[in-house]
Structures are given as structure tokens and as C-alpha cells.
Amino acid sequence: MKLLRVGPAGEEVPAVLDESGGLLDLSGIVSDIDGAFLAAGGVDQVRAAVEAGGLPELPAGLRIGAPVARPGKIVCVGLNYSDHAEETGAEKPTEPVLFMKAPNTVIGPDDQVLVPRGSLKTDWEVELAVVIGSTARYLTGHADALARVAGYAISNDVSEREFQLERGGQWDKGKSCETFNPLGPWLVTADEVADPQSLGMRLWVNGTLRQDGNSKNMIFAVAEIVRYVSQFMVLEPGDVINTGTPAGVALGLPDPKPYLRAGDVVEVEIDGLGRQRQEVGQA
Template identity: 65%
Template sequence: MKLLRVGPAGAERPVVLAPDGTARDLRPLTPDLDGAFLAALDPAALDLAALPVTDLAGERVGPPVARPGKIVGIGLNYRDHAAEAGAAIPAEPVVFLKPTNTLVGPNDQVLVPRGSEKTDYEVELAVVIGRTGRYLETPADAAAIIAGYAAVNDVTERAFQFDRGGQWDKGKSAETFTPLGPWLVTPDELGDPQALDLRLWVNGELRQDGSTAAMIFPVHETVRYLTHFMRLDPGDIVITGTPAGVTLGRPGTPFLRAGDKVALEVTRLGRQETTLGQA
């Protein structure tokens, strides 16, 4: 099942895409795709035929999750990316947090921060939590609390991240730095989260071409691990790391600037396309 939110920023409406390609309005069931709806979601029990058909022509696509409680990031989760960053392979997941006000739609404008020297891209798989998770024991337990998956760009300002006091959150927190979507795809439709291709282009040039099969810490293990350090709640988002090919690992390649066009795709999770602006 594919879930999305369409409409002006701050006034999106929830929609489900039926297998026949028609879009169905979810507002008879929920005002939004928030944690409360995701906690009660049972894709097998949803009667799509009972929902009104809606037209998506010309509609802006927003992030497919409304008002997440937190966005949790995982760093250096691919060996090739750790190598290009000059970092050791982590013994445990590297965890950071992103403000929820970085969240934007998949095709919304990403703003290069004022004072930026090294704004960079990171195509990633995002996990959206659907049940509360505390001190989970096994990866199977973690799989049971996942509502769905989405494509995400973990935009990062490297000078803020590494050169301004060693705080990763500084480089991850600028407004618009988490474009998410277009869809939230439920686990039954996605299949194996460790068998997805991730690709990203800048101005038409392929920069990243990886697979979630290469993760150091697989999705379900990562979610299980996090629940021993924080409670995960319905609507929370976990972004799971990026493969090699970021600008940081390409000496001589210019970092992102206003006017650049970034596109990315993740298998079965759709495509993002954005043109960068200046904050």
C-alpha cells in the first residue's frame, strides 16, 4: 500500500494509491497521516473501494508523515561511505537527531544555508515507526513496529558538521534538510528492505548508486538497537545511512549550490526531484 499527502504545505490531505492506480481520499478515516493513524493501520483491513476517488493532477506532494515526534539518523552505515569519509567502520550504529522542522516534501525546494561552504546530499532509506518500541529483544520484534518505508535525502552541510565544533547535528539541522517521499510504502508491499537500490543524480550526473544490501547494520537490527537508547513512537522516522558517492568523497567535485538540480530514486519508493535555492 502506498500512502501520501498532497496539497499546500501545512494543509496536506491524506491519500492512498489503490493497486489499480486510482487515488483514494483517506479523510473519511483520518484527518492526516500521523502517528495515531499509523498506530492503528492494518493494510489488509482497509476497504479501498469504500473511499472516494480523488484527483491528484497539479497537486503538490508533501512529506508522507505528519508531525513526527523525532527524526533519528544513522551515520556511516555503509562501508564504502565510511571509507570515503575517512572514518573507521563503526562497532555500533552512529546515532544523531534531526529537528522535525527540517521535513519537507520530495519535490520541495531545498535551501542552501547562509554561510554554507559544503552542502551535500545523501540518498537513504527512511523507516517510519507504527508501534511504540521499548527495549526490543530481536530484529523480528523491530520489524513488527514498522509502519512503512520512504525515500529520503539526508541533506548535510559538511563544514557545519565537521569544522564548527564537531557536532553532527549542526550539519544536519538546516530548514528543508529532510525531503521525504513521495510515498510511504507499507512493509507488505515493499518486501525485503535489504534488497533496494538507491541512486542519486546532481544536474543529471549519477553520483550515488548503491544497495541497502550493503548496510553494516541492517534495518531491523538498527531499529532494535535504537529502542535501548530511546523510545520509538508511532510517526517517528529513522533514516538509515547512505552509500558512497557523496560530494565529501569526490575530491574536486563542487558542493551543492543554489540552482543545482538533485534527483533520487529508491526501489519501489519512488523518485524525488528538487532545485536548490538560497536561504
């Protein structure tokens, strides 16, 4: 299933995309698509309601919000593609490189991304996002790890490289600026993604293809990432893991690097997970 949330920011209603591409209103059976929904088996509840029929239709053209409301945390994996590590001059990691991103960076897939005040190096990153569906701690195997995944979505892990790399401290300050995590359009349930390690992923800036990769080239696969992260923190329903980006970010391009500026347009897609489009503004 493809779950989503539609409506004005802060007033989104839960919905499901039907086979014809129409939107069915879920607000009569669930309050939202969030951690509580996932923990309570909401996906199965929605599936049963869709099969039973009779869900009201929603009008076309509604704003699409992030498909998961209020994630408890966003865990990110850095340098998880060999070509990206090479383009940034970093060594290929021997263990997943983890950092956190503030949950309130999450916006809808087509909402405006804001270049932060004082920023000269705002960058893009297409990423496969993993949404956790059940509590995970000290997992021992990959099958168990994948069983904790509710589904997948597109994430644009927007990054400010000067803040991240040149201002001291951890990466978080270059990753947690407002609007820095467009997510969606859909939460595609895990049963509809036959192999999360075979997804083409692309990103354009102003119509120029900048990233053209595939999740098969991850250094650490989704199952290993979930297992690994669970050794260091408890993953809870509704948490999001951004699993890394392939080559083609502005940081890795020749000078003058084409960092984002107000007026730019970023488009992002991953096979089977939909497409995003963000117009860039100034904070």
C-alpha cells in the first residue's frame, strides 16, 4: 500500500492511494499515520478497510505532507555509497557512520526548502528512507531487522556543508536546519518493495540530472543498517533512517560548486516510491 497524509501543513489527514491513483480518506478509521498507528497494527487495519471498500474519496490537488507524522528521531547513515565517499575525499567506512537529524526538519515532498541564513553551501542528497514499524533493540539477524521495517519513502537529506564540515563539532548542525528533510510522497509498505537493494534513485537540479544511482551500491544494506543501529539505540515505531546517498552531490562537483540558491528547483525520485519537487527559498 501507499500511505500518505494530505492537506494544509499541520492539518493533514491520513489517506491511501488506490489502484486507480485516487485518494481514499482514512480519517474515519485512524487518527494519523504516526508511530502509534504503526505500533498498533494500523497498516493491517487500513488494508482490511481498503479491501472492504466504501472509504470516502478525497479531492485531487491537495497538498501532500510528509507520510509519517512527528517521527521520534531521524537516524542518518553517512558515506554509505563508495562513489559518494570517493567524491568527497573520504575513506570507505568499515562500520556505518551514524549521525542524527532533528525530527522537525521533516516537511512535505513538494514543500519549499529554505537556504539557511549565512549559508553558501546548501547541498542536496537523494536517499532511501526506512520507516520503523515495531520496536527494535539489540537485533541479531537481518531477517529480524527487515521484519521491523514498516515501509520505505524518499528522503532528500538537504545539507549545509560549511556548517557540517567547517564549523567544528558534529555533523548535526549542517543537517538539522529547518526544511532540511523533505519526505514522501508516500510511505510504501514493505510488502510492496520486493528488494530495497535494487532501487534506482535520481535527483535533478534545474532540470540537470545530478545524481543517478541505485541502492544496490550501498556499502551497508538496509537489513544491516537496522540491525547495527539497534545495537546503539532503541528504534521505535515511526522512527526514520536515512540510508545514505550516491555520488553527484554539489560537494563532490568541480569548482565552482553549484550549491543551491533561492529560485532553484530540485526534483527527486526513487523507483516505486514516487517523486518530489522542491522550490528553493531563502530563510
